[in-house]
Amino acid sequence: MKTSPKPQSATSLPRAPREASDARNTKYLVMMVIRVICFILMAAITPYGWYTWLFAIGAVFLPYVAVVVANVGKESDVPEREVPDRQIAAEDQEVLPQDDTPLVITITESPMNPEDPSR
Template structure:
């Protein structure tokens, strides 16, 4: 944090210097435009460098742990085919309702 703040303050100092040189250096010439561009664009560059400076550390992906290998269970000797039968029954009618005629 301290290095980012120091870098930001240095860049802002250079910006102020660019602005002063733009105003006070005579005669006007191409360097006036360079100083003006520095005074205009240095704040943007300083903010971008201060915010994205040293926090941009790469994070390596961690591979997941190895899973246990599953082997099929051996067939048991007493296994036999079981049939599951499901029978549905009618609900009992609510009190006050007549039972339905199945025919």
């Protein structure tokens, strides 16, 4: 098993599911507030003109955009995960280098002896 020269860091862990859900809900809520504002401005501002159509487009298409933005995970915020080392060593101990061959444990089952009453 290869050992990593740097220790495992708590900051390399992925985002907690609750934090990710809260972030998505916040994005969705902000976009829905913008949609309501677009709808109100579309109906309230007179005389009607090209900006009325802009507000209408915002009111119609923002729900779709909000769902897509809320459901897409932002991979750039997630740090690269580190694989923790399985070897535990004290600070004063010297870590022995290991070869690249993996340790393989083979478990075999012996055939059942019908004459053995203990089985």
